[in-house]
Amino acid sequence: MYDRFSALRMIDLWLAEDIGFFDLTAQLMIDPKARATFHMNAREPITVAGIEVAAAVFTRYEPSCQIELKVEDGQAVDKGAVLMIVSGPAQALLTAERVALNIVQRLSGIATETAKYASAIAHTKARLLDTRKTTPGLRMLEKHASACGGALNHRLGLDNGVMLKDNHIAVCGSISEAVRRAKLKVPALTKIEVECDRLEQVREALAAGADVIMLDNMAIPAMREAVLFVAGRAALEASGGIRLDTIAAIAETGVDYVSTSRPLQSAPAVDIGLDEPR
Structure with missing residues (x-):
C-alpha cells in the first residue's frame, strides 16, 4: 500500500x-493530432509491482489517455504477458513512456527478487521482512514492491517502532537500562526491539x-540455542548477511522473522517494454 497523493507529486518531479x-523529438517528428495504442509487455517472467503508478504517469502527463490494466500488483506473469494497454495522443505517450517504464521496471525488479527470498523460506514458519535501506524518496513505493513480492514491511520510518541497536545501548549503558527508558515513554501498542549479537x-x-529480539549476524548454532532459550516468550528476528543461498538454513532454526535488504538494494530492473500491438 502506498500514498497515491504522494505518488502523484513524485510523478510530477520525474516528468519534469x-x-x-x-x-524535442516528439515535437519535431510526431503530428499533434496523431493517436497511438501501445502494449506494455513483460519480456521475462516477473512479479508485477508499480503497474498503477506507471499508468498514472501517462494520465498525469495527458489526462485523456485511456488505460486498460491487464494485471495487478503482486501477480506473477510469464514472458510475453501484456501488463497494460495505453491509448491516446501519440506525442504524449512517447514523451511519458520512459518514466512509466523506469518505475515499473524498478519496482517489479524488487518484487521479483523478493519473491525468490520468500519462496526459499515458504516451508518454514519464518516470515520475510524488508528493511529501511531504500532509495531516498522512493521508500513507500519500494516497500510496496517488497510487499508485492511476499515480504512483510519492517519499520516504514523511525517513528514506526523502537529499535535499540548497539549504539543506543552503548549510550544508555546496558540493554536493561535502554529497555527500561524505552518502556517509560513508548506508546502503549508500540513494540520494543533489541539488537543482540551474543547469547x-x-x-x-x-x-x-x-x-x-534481533539476532544480528549470529551463527546458525547460536540462533538455534536462542530459539530454545526464548521459547516463544519474545519474537525472534534473524538479520545480517542474509543471502538467497543462506536464508533457508537460517529460517529453519525456528526464528519468527528473517530480515534482509538485498532485494531492495541489489534487485536488477526487469525487462518491460512498450510495444506496438501484435
Whole structure:
C-alpha cells in the first residue's frame, strides 16, 4: 500500500526531470493530432509491482489517455504477458513512456527478487521482512514492491517502532537500562526491539521485557540455542548477511522473522517494454 497523493507529486518531479522544457523529438517528428495504442509487455517472467503508478504517469502527463490494466500488483506473469494497454495522443505517450517504464521496471525488479527470498523460506514458519535501506524518496513505493513480492514491511520510518541497536545501548549503558527508558515513554501498542549479537545479550533483553529480539549476524548454532532459550516468550528476528543461498538454513532454526535488504538494494530492473500491438 502506498500514498497515491504522494505518488502523484513524485510523478510530477520525474516528468519534469526527464522532459525539461519539452520533448524535442516528439515535437519535431510526431503530428499533434496523431493517436497511438501501445502494449506494455513483460519480456521475462516477473512479479508485477508499480503497474498503477506507471499508468498514472501517462494520465498525469495527458489526462485523456485511456488505460486498460491487464494485471495487478503482486501477480506473477510469464514472458510475453501484456501488463497494460495505453491509448491516446501519440506525442504524449512517447514523451511519458520512459518514466512509466523506469518505475515499473524498478519496482517489479524488487518484487521479483523478493519473491525468490520468500519462496526459499515458504516451508518454514519464518516470515520475510524488508528493511529501511531504500532509495531516498522512493521508500513507500519500494516497500510496496517488497510487499508485492511476499515480504512483510519492517519499520516504514523511525517513528514506526523502537529499535535499540548497539549504539543506543552503548549510550544508555546496558540493554536493561535502554529497555527500561524505552518502556517509560513508548506508546502503549508500540513494540520494543533489541539488537543482540551474543547469547548473553539475548538473555538480558528477554529479562528486560523486549518484545522482539534481533539476532544480528549470529551463527546458525547460536540462533538455534536462542530459539530454545526464548521459547516463544519474545519474537525472534534473524538479520545480517542474509543471502538467497543462506536464508533457508537460517529460517529453519525456528526464528519468527528473517530480515534482509538485498532485494531492495541489489534487485536488477526487469525487462518491460512498450510495444506496438501484435
